[in-house]
Amino acid sequence: MERRPGGEANIRTGEKVMTRPRTHPIRRYRRRALALALLGGIAGLTLLAPWLATADPRHAVPADQWLAPSAAHPFGTDHLGRDVFSRVLYGGRQTLAMGLLALGITLGPGLVMGLVAGYAGRWVDRALMTVMDALLAIPSLLLALALIVVLGSGTTQAALAVGIAGIPVYARVTRAAALEARALPHIEAARSIGVRPVGILGRHILPVIRPVLLSFAGVTFGWALLNGAALMFLGYGGDIAAPDWGVMLAGAREAFRSAPWAAVAPGVALSLTVFATNLLASSFNGSRASK
Amino acid sequence: MTFGVIGVLALVLCLAAVIFLVLVLQDDSESGDDGNRIVYGLTLNPSGFDPHINASNELGIPFFSVYDTLVYRHPQTMEFVPGLAEEWSMADNGLSWTFQLRRDVTFHDGDPFNAQAVAVNLDRITNPDIPSQKARGLLGPYTGYTIVDDFTITLELSEPYAPLLDALSQVYLGVASPKALSEYSKNTYQWHQVGTGPYRLDEVVPGDHIILKRNKDYAWGPVFYAPASDQSLDTIEFRFYEDAPTRSLALEDDQVQAIGELLPADAERMIGNPALRVVPVPIAGMPQQFFFNTQRAPTDQLAVRQALLYGTNRTAIANAVFQGQSPVAYGPLTSVTPFYDPVVETKYPYDPDFARSLLQGIGYQDSDGDGILERDGEPLTVRITFAPWNQMVDVAQLIQSQWRELGIEAELDLVSNFPDLIARADSGEYNLIGRYDFGVDASIITPYYLSDGLNNWSGYSDGELDDWLREAVRQPDPAMRAQLYKSVQGRIMDEAVILPIREYVNLNGTTARLDGVIFSGQGWWPLLRNFQLTQ
Numbered sequence: 001m002e003r004r005p006g007g008e009a010n011i012r013t014g015e016k017v018m019t020r021p022r023t024h025p026i027r028r029y030r031r032r033a034l035a036l037a038l039l040g041g042i043a044g045l046t047l048l049a050p051w052l053a054t055a056d057p058r059h060a061v062p063a064d065q066w067l068a069p070s071a072a073h074p075f076g077t078d079h080l081g082r083d084v085f086s087r088v089l090y091g092g093r094q095t096l097a098m099g100l101l102a103l104g105i106t107l108g109p110g111l112v113m114g115l116v117a118g119y120a121g122r123w124v125d126r127a128l129m130t131v132m133d134a135l136l137a138i139p140s141l142l143l144a145l146a147l148i149v150v151l152g153s154g155t156t157q158a159a160l161a162v163g164i165a166g167i168p169v170y171a172r173v174t175r176a177a178a179l180e181a182r183a184l185p186h187i188e189a190a191r192s193i194g195v196r197p198v199g200i201l202g203r204h205i206l207p208v209i210r211p212v213l214l215s216f217a218g219v220t221f222g223w224a225l226l227n228g229a230a231l232m233f234l235g236y237g238g239d240i241a242a243p244d245w246g247v248m249l250a251g252a253r254e255a256f257r258s259a260p261w262a263a264v265a266p267g268v269a270l271s272l273t274v275f276a277t278n279l280l281a282s283s284f285n286g287s288r289a290s291k
Numbered sequence: 292m293t294f295g296v297i298g299v300l301a302l303v304l305c306l307a308a309v310i311f312l313v314l315v316l317q318d319d320s321e322s323g324d325d326g327n328r329i330v331y332g333l334t335l336n337p338s339g340f341d342p343h344i345n346a347s348n349e350l351g352i353p354f355f356s357v358y359d360t361l362v363y364r365h366p367q368t369m370e371f372v373p374g375l376a377e378e379w380s381m382a383d384n385g386l387s388w389t390f391q392l393r394r395d396v397t398f399h400d401g402d403p404f405n406a407q408a409v410a411v412n413l414d415r416i417t418n419p420d421i422p423s424q425k426a427r428g429l430l431g432p433y434t435g436y437t438i439v440d441d442f443t444i445t446l447e448l449s450e451p452y453a454p455l456l457d458a459l460s461q462v463y464l465g466v467a468s469p470k471a472l473s474e475y476s477k478n479t480y481q482w483h484q485v486g487t488g489p490y491r492l493d494e495v496v497p498g499d500h501i502i503l504k505r506n507k508d509y510a511w512g513p514v515f516y517a518p519a520s521d522q523s524l525d526t527i528e529f530r531f532y533e534d535a536p537t538r539s540l541a542l543e544d545d546q547v548q549a550i551g552e553l554l555p556a557d558a559e560r561m562i563g564n565p566a567l568r569v570v571p572v573p574i575a576g577m578p579q580q581f582f583f584n585t586q587r588a589p590t591d592q593l594a595v596r597q598a599l600l601y602g603t604n605r606t607a608i609a610n611a612v613f614q615g616q617s618p619v620a621y622g623p624l625t626s627v628t629p630f631y632d633p634v635v636e637t638k639y640p641y642d643p644d645f646a647r648s649l650l651q652g653i654g655y656q657d658s659d660g661d662g663i664l665e666r667d668g669e670p671l672t673v674r675i676t677f678a679p680w681n682q683m684v685d686v687a688q689l690i691q692s693q694w695r696e697l698g699i700e701a702e703l704d705l706v707s708n709f710p711d712l713i714a715r716a717d718s719g720e721y722n723l724i725g726r727y728d729f730g731v732d733a734s735i736i737t738p739y740y741l742s743d744g745l746n747n748w749s750g751y752s753d754g755e756l757d758d759w760l761r762e763a764v765r766q767p768d769p770a771m772r773a774q775l776y777k778s779v780q781g782r783i784m785d786e787a788v789i790l791p792i793r794e795y796v797n798l799n800g801t802t803a804r805l806d807g808v809i810f811s812g813q814g815w816w817p818l819l820r821n822f823q824l825t826q
Contacts, residue, residue: 060692062604062611079556080611080688235679240705241688251685254536255556 032283038276042269046092053086057243066259076261078252088265090243095229095270098159102224105163106170107217113167114174115201119182129175135168141227148231154238158231162224173216177209184208211284218281222274229270245270326505326525327824329805331817332532332541332550336498341481342463343416346425348729348815351462352551353501353529355816358465358486361390361409362456363513364731364812369629371456374513375404375466375487385451385767392442396511398468399491406444410436411469413446421477429458431764451765453772457732462816489516489820490527501529503819512820517807522823542567542800548824549805549817553798555614555682561800568803571616574795574814575628576729577736578620579681581790583723586750589671590722594653596787599673600639602646602697603690609793612685616798620791622780623736627794627814629769630733630776638784646697657698664698676704676715677725686792687725716748723790724748731812733776734764740783751788 045052054073064081067073075084117128135143140162147161178201181187187204195204206213231237232246240247245266252262337347342354361376376390396404413436416426432449439445446455458464471485482495489512490503505525517523532538532550539557541547543564553561558569583590583599590596605619618626622635655664655671664671675690677683684705691701704721706712715721726748728735737760738744742752756779763775783789797815801808807821 058692058695060689062607062689065611080685080692235684235705235707240684240703241691254554256536258556258560 028283031279035276035280035283038272039280042092042273042276043096046089046096049086049089049093053083053089055083055086057082057087057090058241059083066255066262068259069261075265076259078248078262079255079259080251084248084262084265087243087248088245088269091245091248091266092269092273094155094242094244095225095232095246096273098155098162098228098232099221099225101156101159102163102166102228103217103221105160106166106220106224110167110170111174111213114171115178115205117171118175118178119197119201119205121179121182125175128171132168132171136172140165140169140223141230144227144231145234145236148236153236155232155242155244157238158228158236159224162227162231165227166220166224170216170220174209174213177212178205181205181208215281215284218277218284222277222281225270225274225277327522328526328528329524329548329822329824330528330530330546332538332547333529334531334535334538334550334552335533336531339481340495340501341477341484342465343412343426343467344421344423344477344481346463348813351811351813351816353490353492353503353527354465354484354486355462355488355811356490356503356819357484357488357492358462358467359396359488359511359513360461360465361392361459363515364457364460365513365515366809366812366818367515369731369812371460372514374460375409375511379456381767385448385765387445387447388455389439389443389445392444393511394442396487397508398470398487399485399506400468400470402468402470402485404466404487405441406438407441408469409444409466410438411472412464412466415467415472416464426463429454429461429463431455431458451767453764453767454732454734457730457734461813487511493526498531500531503527503529509820515821516818517821517823519820520823522806522825524819524822524824527819539800542802545802549799549801549808549822551797551799551815553800555612555616555798558616558798558800559614566803568801568805568808570799570801570808570810572797572799572810572814573618573625573627574729574797575625575731575812576795577623577727577739578625578791578794579617579683579686579725580620580623580727580792581675581677581723581725582739582749583788583790584719584721584748584750585786585788587719587722590673592653593787594649595671597639598646598649598697599694599699600787600790601642601649602694602699603790604641604693605792606641607693608686608689611689612682613793613796617793617796620794621784622791623740623783623789624733624776624780625794628733629731630773632777632780634777635780635784639787643697650697650699655698662695662698663700670700671698672700672702673722674702674704674720675723675725676706676712676721678706678709678712681795683725719750727795729795729814733772736760736779737764740779740788749788751786753782753786756782 059082061081064077065079067077069076073083073085075088078084078087113128117125143165144161147164148157151157151161182205187200190200190204229246232244233250235250237244237247248266249263252259256263331352333349333352335349337345337349339345340350340354342350342358360374362371362379363374364370365372375393375396377393379388379390381388392406392409398404415421416423416430431452431454434447434449436447437445465486468485471483472480475483482497484492489506489509491506493504494502505523530547532541535552535554538550538553539561542550553569561567561569583596585591609615609617609619621638622632624631650664654666657664659665675687677687687703691703694701706715716724738746740751740756741747741760742757759775759779763772763779766772766775804825806823806825809818809821810816811818
């Protein structure tokens with residue numbers, strides 16, 4: 001692919017179009033390192049929860065309700081006298097696990113449908129994308145809520161609902177990228193000499209669109225975390241005593257004015273995780289591999 | 292391009308002018324001749340507001356003051372006092388009640404009140420096409436009426452029915468204008484209700500607000516209604532505040548001047564605020580409680596049920612979840628309910644060691660050291676089903692935590708609404724289920740404890756208890772009824788049919804400018820006639 005400063009050739013029409021100057025690679029890698037450090041730190045803390053936690057996250061001590069942060073309770077206690085610090089640590093496990101599960105559910109079908117639609121074109125593309133477009137008309141959280149009604153409540157069901165609700169967007173993005181890549185000269189060449197579609201998709205198209213897919217997977221993970229937490233907040237997680245950031249926010253909401261710490265801790269943890277995820281996603285942007 | 296900047300500026304100015312005008316005009320209309328005006332916050336938007344049809348307690352907050360009832364309960368003594376009926380008498384066989392009606396009453400639409408009007412209302416309530424969710428049930432064995440003369444009506448019963456006056460004192464049996472009832476359908480009447488009460492319905496925007504205006508001709512109120520004064524409320528607007536944390540905010544910002552069902556923590560904080568007042572109103576009837584499923588293991592064993600009662604620290608729950616603003620409940624009736632028997636308070640003190648020994652006595656032991664008791668390899672697990680209202684979510688979690696220390700695993704099953712709760716009850720897949728009802732007459736508990744009762748969710752069946760419950764409804768003598776309900780309460784607790792948690796207290800909040808804030812004997816419904824707005 002030919003590159004000129006301040007612009008590049010549209011791969012399909014050959015017209016020169018303006019593009020955003022790319023982030024300098026060094027800055028991008030620094031951003032990625034920061035994101036990975038943040039995410040790694042959060043994941044590490046939650047994994048080490050059994051050793052770091054100062055109390056049983058489910059143990060209620062009604063007499064200790066709404067204690068302000070102190071040495072004994074670094075993040076204070078909640079409305080049932082449970083240690084917020086321990087609950088945030090354990091809560092990350094469930095929240096992150098749900099996000100990962102949802103991401104996996106989104107990526108598989110989303111990727112396959114997007115690639116097939118983008119590569120095959122014609123009626124396959126039209127049929128798949130009509131369905132995806134219809135689903136896209138519904139906000140993903142609403143779609144997840146509708147799915148919960150069918151699937152029933154529970155953490156796995158919630159993750160499943162969030163994952164399925166994310167498929168249309170991911171398929172859409174993959175398809176757009178595949179469509180663009182299909183027109184690249186070396187891929188056209190491969191097609192013309194009769195390389196089988198699976199080979200073209202796997203060996204030629206995927207490597208080209210990988211940065212887009214990775215970047216958008218990051219964004220999807222952020223959404224999955226937020227939507228998952230929203231479902232838990234609304235009480236679709238089944239286990240209402242579970243340490244989980246969404247559940248904690250719901251429980252702390254009613255007393256936010258007298259005991260804000262019970263909501264601030266899981267809120268900051270969730271925001272920080274989503275921030276790190278988005279940072280990671282943006283570090284893939286523009287690092288399009290060229291062969 | 293030059294037009295662009297000027298055009299945008301002109302547009303902004305025009306918009307500002309329009310907004311200004313709207314604000315000014317709106318201000319004008321609000322300070323019109325509304326007189327003393329308050330906004331009263333409702334805590335939910337019920338599925339319907341027609342007292343003859345719908346069952347929500349919330350509808351009575353506005354409409355208890357739109358209607359009069361034949362009799363009233365005096366809010367302080369709980370005795371029956373004349374309302375639209377000046378006097379009444381029961382036939383010796385208990386099968387008919389005759390009411391002498393007031394002759395000086397007119398409906399808000401000018402129609403005169405008489406025996407014919409009462410008859411039209413009774414016909415409507417018993418009409419199977421309506422169908423009534425609460426009012427018909429309150430009438431019990433009612434079979435019909437006889438109009439003796441213009442101002443005398445006799446109600447007939449198929450068997451003696453002690454709670455009749457209690458039923459007639461509730462908003463659900465408020466007397467509506469026959470003219471209005473005939474003008475509107477059963478679905479639309481709720482937006483055009485006409486009664487004889489101290490306030491008339493002025494405006495309804497469904498889901499948004501309800502406005503009541505003072506009935507200036509009102510001169511036939513019960514003895515506890517205050518006479519009208521300069522400080523009486525002229526206009527009351529009801530608005531909805533369904534989300535509990537927003538209620539205290541609305542009150543503190545003076546968006547509402549009165550509201551019910553504050554969160555306990557908010558009420559606690561408000562007590563120190565001189566601009567506001569917290570008015571806690573205990574509610575008669577059943578406490579916030581769980582029924583044990585006596586048909587499903589392991590709660591089919593009396594010892595397990597009793598162990599769970601001994602092993603629940605209700606004081607800790609009442610303090611943590613309800614900030615000590617609700618008394619702990621010990622039996623099937625709350626302590627403000629007539630015929631309450633305080634002996635239940637001695638029955639199940641918090642005693643975890645005794646609970647453990649009860650369980651040990653029937654063979655439960657932690658044989659594998661996982662902290663959960665087992666018998667024949669079966670862990671001791673109970674399933675608690677409940678709906679999210681009244682802080683049940685927090686109550687259930689505390690119970691779960693307390694029982695875990697006894698070695699009992701509690702599985703929490705939260706359903707999202709009342710129909711789901713009923714579906715769960717029908718399935719029978721629960722060991723405890725949260726359900727309660729409110730009412731001043733102790734007969735409110737009958738359908739919950741009769742062996743074949745409609746709401747017998749415990750599955751408990753006891754012929755002697757059935758006899759007591761039935762006789763207590765037929766028996767007109769209060770002393771006899773008290774004796775029967777004493778036996779009923781004792782038996783229910785001896786057999787550990789329920790796990791009572793706390794007595795229901797409605798935490799109302801008002802601005803300190805409101806005086807005379809008082810509620811009906813049933814607890815839920817404000818006596819708006821007595822409210823005074825001081826400046």
